[in-house]
């Protein structure tokens with residue numbers, strides 16, 4: 001299989017974590033894509049121009065990080081990142097959605113910072129900075145949830161990829177005054193698959 005990524009995309013990083021966690025390194029070739037450039041040759045491979053993008057062994061193609069994570073997790077018939085059944089499943093989905101919401105906002109912020117300084121919107125940056133503060137406060141409370149403290153799951157993978165966008169966004173200073181979230185991120189950050197996929 002071929003997996004198209006950029007080294008800095010948090011969405012693509014989630015897939016790279018799954019590849020390592022599931023020991024799929026021999027089956028998935030990771031290929032850097034040139035995104036956000038007019039006439040990029042990548043557009044002939046993926047018309048949307050986005051990453052992550054997976055070309056399966058049967059030639060079918062998949063976009064969207066959640067779908068690709070799920071597909072790769074199910075390849076061996078022993079998924080470990082599926083949501084549990086019943087009430088725990090709703091809780092797990094709720095947490096994943098919150099983490100994803102945070103990542104979506106931070107991705108807008110990163111995208112803005114990558115534009116030429118004169119083209120950047122101070123309004124958008126401030127809007128996303130405020131969202132980042134509110135959501136970091138929320139996670140300082142939610143991080144006590146047993147699903148965030150138990151075995152690695154999609155909510156945890158999404159949240160660590162979002163929080164570690166601190167490496168790409170100098171203004172995203174979420175650690176100060178949030179000791180529980182800091183301790184959690186430092187612990188998850190030591191996991192081999194997380195460490196090895198740092199941007």
Ligand SMILES: N[C@@H](CCC(=O)N[C@@H](CS)C(=O)NCC(=O)O)C(=O)O
Pocket residue numbers: 008009010011012035036048049050051052063064065066107
């Ligand atoms: N909802 C998508 C988001 C993917 C996405 O926004 N990828 C960005 C990189 S972080 C991208 O490829 N941007 C290039 C573009 O917009 O042309 C997912 O979860 O995979």
